[in-house]
Amino acid sequence: MDAPDGIALSGVCKTFTGRGRVVEALRDVTLTCPQGSFTAIIGPSGCGKSTAMRIAMGLEQPDKGTVSIAGKTPLQAARDGLTGIAFQDAALLPWRSVRRNVEVPLEVLRRPLATSSEHVEHLIELVGLKGFENALPGELSGGMRQRVAIARALATHPQVLFMDEPFGALDQILRRQMNLELQRIWAESGSTALLVTHGIDEAVFLADRVVVMHAHPGRIVEVIDIPFDRPRQPALFSDATFHQTCDRIAEALHGG
Amino acid sequence: MAADTRLPLRGLRNAVIILAVWEIVGRLDLVAGGALPGFTEILFRLWEDRADYPRHIWATLAASGAGFLIGNMVAIAAGIVFALSPATLRLFRGVNIAIFALPPIAIAPILVLTLSGMAPRIALAALGVYFVTMTATVIGLSQADSRATDLIRGYGGSRRDELRLVLFRGAMPSILSGLRIAAPNAVLGAILAEFGGGGRWGLGAYLLGSLGRGEPDRLWSIGLVATLIAGLSYGVFALLSRRIVGATRAVTLNSAIPEVTKVGGTPAFRLFLTLGAVALPFLFWWAFIWLTGVPDLIAKTPWGVVDYLFLSRTAETAQARLLAALAETLPITFAGMLAGLAFAFLLAISSKLFPRAIEAFMPVALITQTMPLVALTPLLVLILGRGPSLTLWVTISVTFFPAFVTLAQGIALVPRSAEELPRAYGGSRWTELRMVTIPASLPYLFAATRLTVPRALLGVMIAEWLATGRGLGNLLNQSRGYLDYGMIWTVAAVSVLLSVVFYQAVVLIERRVLTRMGMSTAE
Numbered sequence: 063m064d065a066p067d068g069i070a071l072s073g074v075c076k077t078f079t080g081r082g083r084v085v086e087a088l089r090d091v092t093l094t095c096p097q098g099s100f101t102a103i104i105g106p107s108g109c110g111k112s113t114a115m116r117i118a119m120g121l122e123q124p125d126k127g128t129v130s131i132a133g134k135t136p137l138q139a140a141r142d143g144l145t146g147i148a149f150q151d152a153a154l155l156p157w158r159s160v161r162r163n164v165e166v167p168l169e170v171l172r173r174p175l176a177t178s179s180e181h182v183e184h185l186i187e188l189v190g191l192k193g194f195e196n197a198l199p200g201e202l203s204g205g206m207r208q209r210v211a212i213a214r215a216l217a218t219h220p221q222v223l224f225m226d227e228p229f230g231a232l233d234q235i236l237r238r239q240m241n242l243e244l245q246r247i248w249a250e251s252g253s254t255a256l257l258v259t260h261g262i263d264e265a266v267f268l269a270d271r272v273v274v275m276h277a278h279p280g281r282i283v284e285v286i287d288i289p290f291d292r293p294r295q296p297a298l299f300s301d302a303t304f305h306q307t308c309d310r311i312a313e314a315l316h317g318g
Numbered sequence: 319m320a321a322d323t324r325l326p327l328r329g330l331r332n333a334v335i336i337l338a339v340w341e342i343v344g345r346l347d348l349v350a351g352g353a354l355p356g357f358t359e360i361l362f363r364l365w366e367d368r369a370d371y372p373r374h375i376w377a378t379l380a381a382s383g384a385g386f387l388i389g390n391m392v393a394i395a396a397g398i399v400f401a402l403s404p405a406t407l408r409l410f411r412g413v414n415i416a417i418f419a420l421p422p423i424a425i426a427p428i429l430v431l432t433l434s435g436m437a438p439r440i441a442l443a444a445l446g447v448y449f450v451t452m453t454a455t456v457i458g459l460s461q462a463d464s465r466a467t468d469l470i471r472g473y474g475g476s477r478r479d480e481l482r483l484v485l486f487r488g489a490m491p492s493i494l495s496g497l498r499i500a501a502p503n504a505v506l507g508a509i510l511a512e513f514g515g516g517g518r519w520g521l522g523a524y525l526l527g528s529l530g531r532g533e534p535d536r537l538w539s540i541g542l543v544a545t546l547i548a549g550l551s552y553g554v555f556a557l558l559s560r561r562i563v564g565a566t567r568a569v570t571l572n573s574a575i576p577e578v579t580k581v582g583g584t585p586a587f588r589l590f591l592t593l594g595a596v597a598l599p600f601l602f603w604w605a606f607i608w609l610t611g612v613p614d615l616i617a618k619t620p621w622g623v624v625d626y627l628f629l630s631r632t633a634e635t636a637q638a639r640l641l642a643a644l645a646e647t648l649p650i651t652f653a654g655m656l657a658g659l660a661f662a663f664l665l666a667i668s669s670k671l672f673p674r675a676i677e678a679f680m681p682v683a684l685i686t687q688t689m690p691l692v693a694l695t696p697l698l699v700l701i702l703g704r705g706p707s708l709t710l711w712v713t714i715s716v717t718f719f720p721a722f723v724t725l726a727q728g729i730a731l732v733p734r735s736a737e738e739l740p741r742a743y744g745g746s747r748w749t750e751l752r753m754v755t756i757p758a759s760l761p762y763l764f765a766a767t768r769l770t771v772p773r774a775l776l777g778v779m780i781a782e783w784l785a786t787g788r789g790l791g792n793l794l795n796q797s798r799g800y801l802d803y804g805m806i807w808t809v810a811a812v813s814v815l816l817s818v819v820f821y822q823a824v825v826l827i828e829r830r831v832l833t834r835m836g837m838s839t840a841e
Contacts (some may be wrong), residue, residue: 114616119742120742120744121741121742140742141743141744142744143743150735151735151741152735153733153738153739156835156836157757157758157760157836157837158633166739166743167739170739170745170753171743171744198836200836200838218743
């Protein structure tokens, strides 16, 4: 048998009840991400893409359906330190230095900090923050904070990497730069990645497959394979086939 | 979310349960041999005494109303000046802190000595109002949208136009929410002045007069009426601001002096401002005595107090009496404040563990913000007697509620994603508390401490004055009886000074700790 799939959601349903209204956030969502693949979910606001990710992280329970992360339940996978997480806002703890913020997952998992200090240092260097180890989040720019969050997501050597619009708050230029870095970091780590994003070009540039979702109810309407070779270069952003793929996804987003 | 529609119903249910328990406990005389009468017994007594109330209520309303008006006019004017001129704000820092921190009961006798008629009550009500409204005005004006002011300036508008067209309208919600909190403060100020000033009419005088007669049902009905008036005054302004602004904001008590980031000028100018800030309260003191024209024998200037305490023939005994009183007052102030804060902190933190229980408690805590809690000390005397435990409980009750509201609202502001991080890695609720919630609530713990410092001293002094016969409160009351003017002024000055020093100490520690932790001060 091969290794179990990195992320497997099957038949997941979720409804929320709010102010007397019932919102069907997810209807029968099935999504399989093979080990080591990069999947991007794209869709309008309210299509349930963040809910799908929160269910995969174990922060919400599905009403129906099953979730398996590297062959385990989300909670078990989290407790075993198989997952890495980056939220939309960096969610850094303002009273902890950069290094101590990166160490948060290790502390939650009660891993000895001494043995991973080299790894943590390596991660901080990887995201280009060498020299800022002892800075507090308040002293960093928005882009730097987001990079700390990425380093933190990698601190546990995760097999599965969850990213919920990690670059949503950054400007276009910085975003491109971070996309390049993320590709490099992900390739080095060999993990299964799931990225929720609003940016079509970001999704196409990074992912092996782009999952398009629609709202009311939240569901998957199309899965589009992205054929480009890796490592992908910045020149890809101005490639004609790249733009054709982007247009196809835009069509899938707006169509029926 | 679905709970929103059921919330009023649940509140009503809780209120009915509380009243039912109260009635049963009261009817069976379960608390301190009948110190807590049943709710209906209180209402009956209220009906029996109905002829007494109008004059008392009118006296308290007139004083608090006039104080509210005067205090707010001064406060809004001062707020505008402070918002326009940071240097003035810096210069008045000492005055502002002193007004925030002064225990009203300590200066009530002074006001009675120097002013006449209703003036002392009006003055104390105005002092209770000033700080809240002034802060709200400064914050409201300085938070204006800079793009909107740029627009006015872009069309050649003057600073006056900016103020008229943008700033004042933008500050409206903030000022109105300030008035809302200020209204019950005015009632409290008037009642405290009635405690401290004698006089025949007014709810405070009525309460004090009935304390000696041992009639729990009458004391409770007066307390109920006082609470109702304070609550109604809050409600009127809550309604008004909802009408005008369209949205009401949460009740928070601001305890921070509005801070200006930069004051320009040479170092010598800034030194002048700092020295001025320290000297100005004393200048005001001097000017006040000079303006009222009260003879030297009765009105002591700052120099008069120094003379009384250090130079005169009786200086030694005066010092000894003051120190003995301080030795009784300070420990219990700290103990009560720490207990109130610790209790509030634990309860606020546990709102993360038992959200439903705290959700049910929050409305109760919010209602207490509109209650003249300190004015209800006579009711506690009935239940707890006149021992030191009374002082402790009065202090805890006046510190706990505001501290809890500040902390609970602060903890609710911790970003969800930061709290979810430990959970996403499989951490327990306890890990979440330890790593995120507790450290994140630190700025609010400091804010709550700043808020409770003056209240704790006020609570202790009131309990000492009215009941226990110990400490600073008692010394003040005694000196009033002996016409020991020097001591009255000394106790007032010392208690204000102590309050200011505590407050300032908390601010200094807060700044140092929060800067080191990369956090900013909570407002």
